[in-house]
Amino acid sequence: MDEPAATAAPEPTPPPRIRAPRAIRKWTPAPPKSAKGVALGAIAAVVALIGLGLFSVSAVREGLASVGFEDASTDIALYGLVALLLALFVPALKGLSGASKADRLVAVDLAEARAETAAAREISRVAIGYAAAAAIVFLFGLFLVANEVAVGKTFFDLALIVETFHLVGSAFWVNVEIFMVAEALVLVWGLLIAVARLAPGKAGAPVRLIATAYVDLFRGLPAIIAIYLVGFGLPLTDLPILRDMTPTMFAILALTLTYGAYVSEVYRSGIESVHWSQTAAARSLGFSHMQTLRFVVVPQAVRRIIPPLLNDFISLQKDTALVSVIGTVDAFNQAKIIASNHFNLSSVTTVAVLFVLITIPQARLVDKLIERDQKRMRAGG
Amino acid sequence: MALVEIRDVRKSYGGVVPVLNGVDLDVEEHQVVCLIGPSGCGKSTLLRCINGLETIDSGEIRLHGDRVSGPGVDVDALRRDVGIVFQSFNLFPHMSVVDNVTAAPIKVLGQGRGEAKERAMELLARIRLDHKATEFPDRLSGGQQQRVAIVRALAMDPIVLLLDEITSALDPELVSEVLDIVRDLRDEGMTMVLATHEMGFAREVSSKVCFLYGGVVHEEGPPEQIFSDPKDERTRAFLQRIIEAGRL
Numbered sequence: 001m002d003e004p005a006a007t008a009a010p011e012p013t014p015p016p017r018i019r020a021p022r023a024i025r026k027w028t029p030a031p032p033k034s035a036k037g038v039a040l041g042a043i044a045a046v047v048a049l050i051g052l053g054l055f056s057v058s059a060v061r062e063g064l065a066s067v068g069f070e071d072a073s074t075d076i077a078l079y080g081l082v083a084l085l086l087a088l089f090v091p092a093l094k095g096l097s098g099a100s101k102a103d104r105l106v107a108v109d110l111a112e113a114r115a116e117t118a119a120a121r122e123i124s125r126v127a128i129g130y131a132a133a134a135a136i137v138f139l140f141g142l143f144l145v146a147n148e149v150a151v152g153k154t155f156f157d158l159a160l161i162v163e164t165f166h167l168v169g170s171a172f173w174v175n176v177e178i179f180m181v182a183e184a185l186v187l188v189w190g191l192l193i194a195v196a197r198l199a200p201g202k203a204g205a206p207v208r209l210i211a212t213a214y215v216d217l218f219r220g221l222p223a224i225i226a227i228y229l230v231g232f233g234l235p236l237t238d239l240p241i242l243r244d245m246t247p248t249m250f251a252i253l254a255l256t257l258t259y260g261a262y263v264s265e266v267y268r269s270g271i272e273s274v275h276w277s278q279t280a281a282a283r284s285l286g287f288s289h290m291q292t293l294r295f296v297v298v299p300q301a302v303r304r305i306i307p308p309l310l311n312d313f314i315s316l317q318k319d320t321a322l323v324s325v326i327g328t329v330d331a332f333n334q335a336k337i338i339a340s341n342h343f344n345l346s347s348v349t350t351v352a353v354l355f356v357l358i359t360i361p362q363a364r365l366v367d368k369l370i371e372r373d374q375k376r377m378r379a380g381g
Numbered sequence: 382m383a384l385v386e387i388r389d390v391r392k393s394y395g396g397v398v399p400v401l402n403g404v405d406l407d408v409e410e411h412q413v414v415c416l417i418g419p420s421g422c423g424k425s426t427l428l429r430c431i432n433g434l435e436t437i438d439s440g441e442i443r444l445h446g447d448r449v450s451g452p453g454v455d456v457d458a459l460r461r462d463v464g465i466v467f468q469s470f471n472l473f474p475h476m477s478v479v480d481n482v483t484a485a486p487i488k489v490l491g492q493g494r495g496e497a498k499e500r501a502m503e504l505l506a507r508i509r510l511d512h513k514a515t516e517f518p519d520r521l522s523g524g525q526q527q528r529v530a531i532v533r534a535l536a537m538d539p540i541v542l543l544l545d546e547i548t549s550a551l552d553p554e555l556v557s558e559v560l561d562i563v564r565d566l567r568d569e570g571m572t573m574v575l576a577t578h579e580m581g582f583a584r585e586v587s588s589k590v591c592f593l594y595g596g597v598v599h600e601e602g603p604p605e606q607i608f609s610d611p612k613d614e615r616t617r618a619f620l621q622r623i624i625e626a627g628r629l
Contacts, residue, residue: 280434281471285485285537286461295488299475 031106032117035099035124042092042124045131046085049138053082056138063145063152085134088127095124157346164338168350171334175320176358178248178330182255182320183313189256190263191298197268200289211264218261223254224322230254231326251323259316266308270301307373310366314359321355382446383407384572385431385541390440390450391596392426400426402596403440408541411570415583415604418593419619424576425468427593428543431574432456432463444540461489464534465543468550470526472518478529479505479514482536490537497536504532508562524555531562541572548579560586580623584608592616 057078064070098120105113144152196211218226231250234242245253274297282292324333331351338347385408393399400423408414416424429435431442433449433456442450449459472481482501486492492500505511508528510521518526527547534542544563548556560582566573567586577583583590584604591601592613600613611617 277467277469277471278473281467281473283456284432284434284460284465284467285533286457286489287485288457291488295484296473300473303475 029110032114034103035117035120038121038124039095039099042095042127045128046088046092049085049131049135052135052138053085056141057082060141060145063149066148088130091123091127095120154345155349157344160342160344160346161350164347165350168331168335168347171329172331172354174330178251178320179317182252182316185256186259186263189260191267193260193264194267215261215264218258223258223319224325226258227251227254227322228325247326247328251328255316262312266305270305271297273304274300307366307369310362314362318355384410386443388441391438400596404598406598408574410572412588413567413573413586415587415590416576416593417583422593423596424593425545428545428576431543432465433459461537462540464537464539466530466534466547468546470530472526472530474518477515477517482533486536501536504535508532523551524558527559528562544573544575546576
């Protein structure tokens with residue numbers, strides 16, 4: 001091979017193709033998956049539920065009769081409840097007819113068939129969902145009345161609950177007092193620990209070390225042991241001030257120490273979540289380290305940590321029941337005394353209900369706050 | 382004696398990655414000095430060193446002849462007099478516009494609330510944002526936020542103002558409202574050091590342009606000379622790329 005003109009300017013090479021042309025494939029329209037299976041499942045579920053309902057109602061009536069409670073209006077209410085569930089046949093049957101209509105439509109109009117299938121599946125699932133929920137309620141009813149209402153009598157002796165409510169209720173104020181004071185102390189103490197853990201520079205190292213050691217210790221120590229050690233141990237030391245403290249004060253101290261460790265971690269994560277550019281901006285205006293924390297970082301951190309903080313507070317409130325180990329007569333301790341006197345746990349049920357009642361609104365509030373934060377995040381800051 | 386004297390400043394991150402490799406620079410009073418150069422050449426780091434947000438490894442920075450780098454310098458005092466405006470505004474999101482502006486004069490300079498607010502409203506009126514005084518930063522456009530950030534720095538009455546790529550995070554149509562303020566400040570005689578990618582603006586506004594590359598000032602001079610007759614080969618190559626990208 002000989003090159004004819006080596007000196008001639010080389011041909012400009014064409015730019016490389018970015019992508020080879022692809023073979024064209026066509027889309028084959030796919031019919032929707034039939035909703036008939038789900039619809040039949042829904043009808044089966046409703047039938048099974050009605051059966052379970054009738055069985056449960058007769059068992060409950062028997063149980064009530066065994067404790068000498070027979071009442072025509074209660075019977076009407078119980079059977080009325082089952083009759084009400086017959087209404088679940090409406091969505092179940094609608095789902096079935098919708099599903100078969102959709103199957104016929106596939107040959108005629110695919111879009112219509114898809115819409116019809118989706119609607120039929122949705123309504124069938126609604127029927128199944130309600131049936132499942134009702135079934136759980138019936139099963140719980142059966143559990144209560146089993147063995148001649150053994151469960152019901154042990155936990156839900158209404159007469160005893162009413163009779164002892166004032167004792168348990170007033171003892172619950174001790175729990176309320178403990179957690180209110182402890183929460184206020186924890187808010188301050190946790191922030192102090194968090195700031196200590198973020199102490200800057202070489203000089204801050206020992207402060208950071210001691211704060212970290214504290215947090216590690218009290219996060220690892222079960223709250224019940226902290227309460228036990230503080231509540232029984234410190235009075236034995238016979239030190240001034242400490243020897244004059246009441247068991248309730250020791251309980252508050254122990255819970256503050258334990259939850260202070262948790263809450264300091266919440267604060268710390270909040271503080272660290274504030275972008276460093278905020279610190280740079282504050283420092284560049286002449287703010288000192290502490291001024292930057294106080295006026296710029298902590299105010300922004302606090303807004304973000306309210307949900308996790310409330311979660312820790314809910315835990316703290318529940319852990320006030322642990323103070324019974326050092327003999328503080330709180331609601332749980334009072335309820336245990338009543339329970340052992342009557343060989344019946346209904347008074348403890350009262351305490352349980354009280355705790356649940358104060359917790360639910362807070363849990364909802366936390367959900368709301370988290371939802372609000374997520375919305376704000378999606379909106380882009 | 383120049384207002385700011387930078388002598389053989391070196392800095393590296395973690396002792397391995399050198400960012401500044403012996404920078405020398407003088408900023409005279411009432412001068413506007415533009416730092417140009419490719420990303421990562423050390424423009425921002427140099428600005429952050431001047432007001433002590435970063436420490437330097439060696440060399441020195443002097444303000445009115447007083448060494449303001451190295452150990453023992455009261456950086457809080459330094460930063461009171463050397464203002465900086467950031468690329469991403471960094472307004473305090475939990476404070477209203479007027480509180481953003483008055484926070485430092487009240488907390489750092491100890492001004493009275495009324496006095497600080499009066500001055501803040503005066504400054505906000507100058508940038509025509511006094512009607513937004515009680516709004517929070519997230520209700521403002523990027524350009525408005527950056528104008529407030531400039532005013533926040535001005536409220537401290539700085540001796541010199543550092544502007545760190547203040548238009549880089551802005552939508553193109555918002556750039557001019559921010560640059561207008563810088564022009565005004567130049568006309569008033571404010572001493573400024575800008576790191577910028579806005580070459581047209583650098584050419585128009587600056588008294589001196591410095592081309593940074595690899596942590597060293599490769600060339601400095603009046604804008605006409607740098608932009609029409611660059612002497613250094615790297616400056617030429619850099620400006621050539623800018624022109625090819627249609628940005629000059």
